[in-house]
Amino acid sequence: MKKKLTFIIFVLFFIFLFLFNFLYEYELQDNTENLIYDSKGNILKGIKNISYENYNSIPNNINQIIKEIEDKRFYSHFGIDIKAISRAIHSNIFLGNRQGASTIDQQSIKLSQSAFFDRSILQKIKENFIAINLNTHNSKEDIFLYYINNLEFPNQVRGLNSACLVYFDNNCENLFLSELLFLVSIYQTGTNPLNNNNFDQLKKRSKLLCNQISNLDFVSDNICKNIYNLPPLSSNDIYHNFDNLANHYVDYIQSSKNNNSKNFDLDLHNMINNIIKNTFEYRNMQGMNDCCILVLDNTGEVLTMNICRSYEDLFAGQVNACTSRRQTGSVAKPFLYLYAMKELNLNSESILEDKPIEYILEGENIYAPKNFSQTYAGDVKLAQALGSSLNVPTVKLLNDVGVGNYINFIEKLRINVGKENKDKLEKNHEFFNERNLGLSAGLGTYEMSPLNFAKLWKIFFDINEYDFLDSYEVQIKEVYDILTKNSYRNLSFGIDSFMSVPGWAVKTGTSRRFVDGWTCGANKQKGLIVCVWAGNYNGTAMMDSGVNTAGYLWNLVVNNL
Known part of the structure; x- marks a missing residue:
């Protein structure tokens, strides 16, 4: 009875597999043209027209190296490598060594936009079925071409040929084996x-890979032994020019x-980058190494997101100051005042x-x-x-309305x-609550990222969008008017001062001891919000307050808009 049941299960499985393969065709979605553009059509992410056009255009050395490293039996299996799976199971279970068994076909599925990104057992089973399906409807050459053109690299680079050009400024066939x-x-x-x-x-991994392909004709033992003395010898050997591509924003x-870049303005981004570069001496004098400069439209969409530290910086280049939480200091007072004015009838x-x-206390x-x-x-007047x-x-108002x-x-x-x-806000509330902050919340110990804070300034444009603010209309108009008057x-x-625009x-x-400096503002006529945070990622204090650090940058930006 058990044998009969087992036989029936196998028959049903192969029937399902047959129907799945011939009635359904999985399509790999090409990511080589998956570019991100700004509002004027400038490319923010991706490099066009440098993928390999067909299988025959892939250099022979690339062809051999990738298959030897990733999938030796690429041409002999039908999408899944039974031998590799058996070896991986034995290694993982009996030897305690983690070892994968993904074929190039399966890796191509992961690279496809339509692929699932969780790494569950169920997902791996799905990938096995899809890999077989892929082989039913596509040639091995087409699958390999897709794989090579869609390999993912850091710094928004996709495709091996793209990587050769971006990182080494040369075609792959002209690179040293060590560079490949x-x-x-x-x-x-x-x-x-x-x-x-x-x-x-x-570099260490490169040496291991070199030993792995030592049986190829063009790989000598001498190359692998001396790979540490072959290019690239340091990160300075790598060709790169990423700053003008708004990488922090693309990462965000x-x-x-909400993967939407239609409002972003690369020209504006580059203009503010020039401001940042031209203020190096002033920022250095103020002990202000890091900053975030945001320009938003009146709907809160990001027009530009600039970071003082270069994306290439070896210390913390890929930290995004605009999405990192900081103490808000007194820049948050307008929101306390409009709330208190409503609650206390002021x-x-x-x-x-x-x-x-x-x-x-x-x-x-x-x-x-x-x-x-x-x-x-x-x-004094409010x-x-x-x-x-x-x-x-300010603290008295907070005490009266309740923290x-x-x-x-x-x-x-x-x-x-x-x-x-x-x-996420509920989790945030576990620390940033009345008990932990107390009356200091009125002076800005409450933390927010510059981007999240800047978006709150949308209330000064159109409160009709937010029903709960209907009763605050008078107070919002008054606070806006107060903030425009230099006399106050x-x-x-x-x-x-730098705010006098x-x-x-x-x-x-x-924030306390000049660790964080802020200046944020809104302009109804221009329909813009500009918010600047200044400080240091390592928490080092600056030499002056927000008006002379962040305010200095803010002033230069708004006067150049």
Whole structure:
């Protein structure tokens, strides 16, 4: 009975396999033309027309090297390599060594856009079926061509021929064997060769690969023994020019669910890059090595995303300051003020006290907020308190409305206006809550990324889009008006500062000890939001406050728009 049941299962399996192969044809989606463009048609990601046109155009050395390394029995199997699978199972289970058995056919499926990206057992079974299907409807030559043209490399490079040109500025057939093996090591590991910390690791892997292909005619023992003394000898040997391709932004949209670059302006990005380069001496003098400069339209779409540190920088070039969470400092005060104005029935003419005050906290600790200037202005208008960024009145407003209520309001803004993920914000709330932050939340200990924060400034353009803000219309208009008036900033910033640009509602902020500097602003007439964060990735303090660090860059940007 058991034998009969087993036989029936095998028969049904092969019937299914037969029907699957001949009634369904899996199509590999070509990614070589999967380019990302800006609003003017400039290419942000991908390099056009440098893939191999047909199988015969692939250099013979590439053909032999890749097949020897990736799939020796490429021409003898039908998509899955039974021998390799058996060896991998034995190695993984009995020897405790991790070993793969993917064929070039299976790897091609993973490279296809329509492939699944989870690595579950079910997915691997699916890939086996699809690999067989692929062989039923395509020649081995076509599958290999697809594979070579769609190999993925760091720095938005796709295809082996593209990699040869981008990393070594030469066609693959003209490269040294050591350089070709270096490229294979890159795509196998996904390791960026521009980081010196990764370079030695890639060279070691190149040597292992060289030993693996030592039976090929053009590979000598001498080459493999001396591979460390063959190019590339350092990351300086690698040809690269990535800065003008907005790589930080491309990384961001590729990792986000909303993969949309139609509003991005590469010309604007390059203009701001020039500003960053031309301010090197000033930034160095201020101890400001890192920054994020964002320009958004009035719907919150990114027009440009610029980072002070080059993408090629060996220390932290691929860190994106615009998506990294930082303390907001006083730049967040406009949102506290508009909330407090609504809840406490205040307006720009309301009088607030800027006098010494103490708050008794939990455990009988005393909190006595102080202004940045260490002086007090007495009775001031609310507009002056906000415009001049006075800390004492701000903390009093927060105490009156309640820290928890204010944080809930900010989180509501982030979900409804900033379109942030609710689940992620709930996790964020585990630390950034009333108990942990207390009254310091009014002075910016609440953290956000520059990008998420900049999107909140959309409320100054069209609140009709957000139903819960209908009752805040008067306060939003008043806060915007306060932030456009230079006269309200005089108490702290004098009659002239980097924020003094007509037409812009702007606020600056600084976190404790000058670690973070911010300046953000909105312009209704231009329909633009410009937000700048300045600081250092390693947490080193700058020499001055946000108005003279981030504000300096902000001023240059808005005056050049």
